[in-house]
Amino acid sequence: MTLLPKSSSYESMAEPFHCDFRDRLFIGHLANHMLNAADFHSTERGYGMRYLRSIGKTWVLSRLSVEVGEMPTAGSSFSVETWVESAMRSFTHRNFAIRAADGGHVYGYGRSIWAMIDTGTRQPADILAVHGGLINEYADPERPCPIKPFRRVKFSSRLVAVLDVQTGYSDVDLNGHVNSVKYIEHLLDAIPIDFYRSHRISRLDIAYTTECHGGDLLRIYKEELLPTDFGLSLRRQTADGNETEACYARLAFVADV
C-alpha cells in the first residue's frame, strides 16, 4: 500500500453568512473547517469516521485549541493544513495550520486531541489496532506547531451564570449529540456583543467533557480571568435540579478598535 504525504491541505472560502459584524470569519466556522479537514485527512488515510463506524468505533473530539493572529474576511479563500503529531493507545494529537490561499500568509494554528471509542460500550478503543497501527506511519512528532498546548481553566468562586440556552433540532448531529461547533457558538454568545466591537478573539481552548442531547437546557457560567481573558463553563441542567459540565473553554481577546 502506497503511503500518502503526512499532511494535507484543504481549501475553503469565508462565506458572507459565516462572518461576523466586522466581516471576519466566526471562529466556530473556522473550527468547522478544521474538523472537516481532520475528517478528510483521516478518511483519505484509511481511518476516517465512516470506516470506523463500520467496525463499531468512532473518533470523539476531546480538546481543541485555536490561536489566530487575524481571521479571513468575507469572500477570501484560505487553506487548512492538518497532520497527526502522535498517536497513543486511545488518544491522538492532531495539529492544524490556517493560511491564506496563496500559501504564504499564516492566519493561525490549531491543536486538537481526539479519543477513539467503541460505539457500543462508549469505552476507549485501541487506535493502534486499526489497520495494524497504520496511523503511526503518518505521525510526525518532529514537526513543530508553534502554539502552546491546550490551556486548562481553574474556576474560582467568581464564576457566575450568564446565559441559558434551550437546545433544539439545529444543535444536534448524526450521533444525536449537540455538535462541537454549536457549543462554540453558544459560548461566544455568553460574551456581550458590545465587547466584540472593540476586541477580537486571539485564542480559544475548549474541552469537551460529557455529551448533551437536543432538548437539553444548558446554562453558561463565566469568570473573568483577565480583563480580556474569560473562562466559560457550559453545564447541562438535569431534571432533579443538578448540573453536569458538558464543556469548558477559555476565550482570550486582544483590543482591536
Add this chain to the structure above:
Amino acid sequence: MTLLPKSSSYESMAEPFHCDFRDRLFIGHLANHMLNAADFHSTERGYGMRYLRSIGKTWVLSRLSVEVGEMPTAGSSFSVETWVESAMRSFTHRNFAIRAADGGHVYGYGRSIWAMIDTGTRQPADILAVHGGLINEYADPERPCPIKPFRRVKFSSRLVAVLDVQTGYSDVDLNGHVNSVKYIEHLLDAIPIDFYRSHRISRLDIAYTTECHGGDLLRIYKEELLPTDFGLSLRRQTADGNETEACYARLAFVADV
C-alpha cells in the same frame, strides 16, 4: 460587453456538521448555499452586493421559498443553479434549482424576492438604474420554476408563544442585523425535536419583514395549520413590552419514519 449565460450553477458539499441527526443537510444550510449562489451570480454579472455597497445600495432578501423532495446527505455533492425570473423597479424575482452533482437527480427548487434599497435612506432604490438596466438582459421570464409562488400565512387566535431566543454575537452579520439563515435556525428549533424523528421538511416559506439586531430578545409563536403544516411568527420584544414582527414562516412536513 459580452453577456454571460442567464443562469449559473455552483457546487457545494453537504458538510457533516451541517447535517441533522438523520444525516440530511439542514434546510438553513441549504438556504445559505442558495444565498451564496445568488451573491456569486449577481456579482459575476455586475450587480453584486459589493458593487452595490460602493454606490450606496444593497440587496435585501424579502421572501424565500424552498421545496425539496429530499435532501443531500452528509458528504454528498450538490449544485445550486440560479437565475433571475424578472426585475421590476425595486424588486427582483430569483429562482433556484438544487441538483445532485452528477447533474441529473433534482433535490428541489427555490423562489426568492429581493428588494434593492438605498443604504442611507433604507428606502427602495431603482434596480433598473444600475448599469442602465443590465439586469433585464439576464431576466428569463419564460423559464419555468416548478414550485408554487410564496405562500402567505394567515394567523388566527390559535397562535401560541413556544420559544424565547436571546440573540447574540453569533446571530449578526456585517450589517449588524440578525442574518437571514439564523432566523431559519431559530424557527426550526420552535418545532419539538421529536417531531423531526418521524417527519422531514418538504417546504419552507419565509418572509422577512423588519430587521433585528444582536442583543434583541425574540419570541417565536406557532400555529398548527394542518397536523404537518405550521405557521411561525418571530417577534422582537421591545423595551416597552411591545412586539414587532421580524419574520414569519410556513413550514410543511411529510411523514417519514
